[in-house]
Amino acid sequence: MAPQNPSETAPSSPVKAKPIWKNLGVRFWSAIVFSAICLVPFYFGGLAWAAFVALLAARLTWEWVRMSDPAPTPLAFAIPIIGIIIAVILAAFMDYNFAVLSLVIAALIAAVERFKRKGILWAALGYIYVAVPTLMIVWLRGAETGFGALGLQQLFFVILVVVAADTGAYFGGSLMKGPKIAPKLSPNKTWSGFMTGLVFGIFIGVVTGHVMGLAWGLAAALSVPIVIFSVVGDFLESGLKRRLNVKDAGDLLPGHGGLLDRLDGLMLAVVAAGLILMVYPQIWTTVS
Incomplete structure (x- = not known):
């Protein structure tokens, strides 16, 4: 009787599923520590x-x-x-x-x-x-x-919208996947992630604006360009890194890379929000 092929009799080893949210814990705690320092x-x-x-x-x-x-x-x-x-x-x-x-x-x-x-x-x-x-x-x-300072509220609004959009895109893209936006620039960015990020960013913007006394329609209108420019900033930095053939800008923040890797979206979003508030300050109209 011919010996059996080991590959035919040995049970196949289970394939470990790739974690959906790799380094999530490290990213979360490094973000918390960085926020506390700020x-x-x-x-x-x-x-x-x-x-x-x-x-x-x-x-x-x-x-x-x-x-x-x-x-x-x-x-x-x-x-x-x-x-x-x-x-x-x-x-x-x-x-x-x-x-x-x-x-x-x-x-x-x-x-x-x-x-x-x-x-x-x-x-x-x-x-x-x-x-x-x-x-x-x-x-x-x-x-x-103080927390009542106009500049603090406006900048806090921008930061929360960017963080919300980034978080929504991270979870939404990981769960739903789907077509990539620009795989040559950033292979992990999907349209599903962009849409969930946009929705979540607007939602948090409206809620935050409501707490600050900002009209909900104006809060939503301001949130949209903030989200869009944060995504553009992310793509811009990804494109620059690919052009320069580097993976990360640094290793300061565990799970994120360098400070430039973490703040790329916020950098362009702040510029966009600042220009909007310079040209059209009435968008930050509070409800009396």
Whole structure:
């Protein structure tokens, strides 16, 4: 009698299902810790908030240089970091003309420093990519202290909508899957995730707006561009990383990667919300 083929008699080993929400616990707790660190300067605003934002901006700039420059020199890090810190300090004192001027000068110097290694545009444009949201988030928060401060409420609204949209997209896309939006840029982003993120972002925006006394229709109208631009910001950073052939901007936040990986959506959403509130401040009309 011919011996049996072991592959025919041995029970097939069970295939372990790939976890749907990989690193969810790590991502959650790192987000909680990061939020707790932000809370005190966020409450006080003004110089306290500007100093905190300057630290974040310095880290974001460091990650960008590390990601975009194959052979960075100490000056490649120092020039944009010093420039952005000076700009944030000037913004804290409401001197936005000189803040913008300092950013332009620092961007030009960074580009000149990068000249011999090539990649001038990566140095200058990448610096602006970090700097513009940085100034906007300082301006949007303002100098008033307390939970009743208009700037705190507006910035808190933007942050909650972005977090809600990101959470809704994460769970909705993981559960429903379906067609990808742009697989070459971000292979995990699906239309189902985008739609659930949009719905959840609007819902949280309306609820938060209601608590703040904001008309629900205006809260919903403001939530839509915030969600859309947060998604665009996410895609933008994903495209930049693919173009630069890097996986993550850093490893500061467990489960997330670098600070740039975590704040990419918020950066563009803050710019969009800030511009809307500059041009059409009436959208933040509270119900009397």
